[in-house]
Amino acid sequence: MAIEVTTIPRHIAIIMDGNGRWATARGQSRATGHREGVRALRDIVEHAIRRGIHILTVFAFSSENWQRPRQEVSLLMDLFMNSLEEQVEALHHNGVRFTFIGERSAFPSKLQDAVERAERLTVANSVLRLIVAANYGGRWDIVRACRDLAGQVARGEMTAQQIDERLFPAYLNLATLPDPDLFIRTGGEQRVSNFVLWQLAYTELYFTDALWPDFRGDQLDQALAWYAQRQRRYGRTSEQVRDSQDA
Ligand code: IPE
Ligand code: IPE
Ligand code: MG
Numbered sequence: 412m413a414i415e416v417t418t419i420p421r422h423i424a425i426i427m428d429g430n431g432r433w434a435t436a437r438g439q440s441r442a443t444g445h446r447e448g449v450r451a452l453r454d455i456v457e458h459a460i461r462r463g464i465h466i467l468t469v470f471a472f473s474s475e476n477w478q479r480p481r482q483e484v485s486l487l488m489d490l491f492m493n494s495l496e497e498q499v500e501a502l503h504h505n506g507v508r509f510t511f512i513g514e515r516s517a518f519p520s521k522l523q524d525a526v527e528r529a530e531r532l533t534v535a536n537s538v539l540r541l542i543v544a545a546n547y548g549g550r551w552d553i554v555r556a557c558r559d560l561a562g563q564v565a566r567g568e569m570t571a572q573q574i575d576e577r578l579f580p581a582y583l584n585l586a587t588l589p590d591p592d593l594f595i596r597t598g599g600e601q602r603v604s605n606f607v608l609w610q611l612a613y614t615e616l617y618f619t620d621a622l623w624p625d626f627r628g629d630q631l632d633q634a635l636a637w638y639a640q641r642q643r644r645y646g647r648t649s650e651q652v653r654d655s656q657d658a
Contacts, residue, residue, distance in 0.1 A: 429622030
């Protein structure tokens, strides 16, 4: 009988959805929901550390979220800024390396500076890699990478033939990090909403009705238990997978 070395995912990607509905159901403002959402993220980061997860990529603000009412957008920017300033020391203390992915030039310059400071402060930490995706879109990421590569080919720095499935993702925002093993979306919707697209090719997809502010350690454990039951085949047969584990 094969012994699983580990069934804990190395990399989890989360769409933290449902803050607005959580608040509306309580007769509160969407702002309150987003604030509770930050609290949930703090808990999940701590729990992920306890469970030995190495990389956590969370979707905080999509390229499409700019279409929300101006007031909500600016509230989200303020919340991002304040939470970063409030949490960065604790993250650092816990050995978390903070990274941001997305088009950061669209953010207020104060926020860009805070992000850069947090990235610099935590760069040598290795307990957990926390990657926050904001003003991020999977399609934007892919197009950006294509543009980069096309530029290199045009300048004669590489040939078109050199571009293959191994080289291409190195030009995406997550670069050479391993693809997510487990994707979690809270809030009941079963869609990817333009989150990391290239990297989800073989990710296990977990959807839960729990709204993000309610998603805490015990719910993450449920997702981990579900993940542990999956057999990742990458196109092979179950028998082949079992045989390679027995070997
Ligand atoms: C997710 O919660 C947070 C962001 C998209 C910023 P929502 O704000 O989308 O919450 P619902 O989906 O409206 O409940
Ligand atoms: C996805 O949630 C983006 C984030 C959680 C940041 P949305 O609430 O924006 O997604 P849709 O619009 O329901 O697909
Ligand atoms: Mg939503």
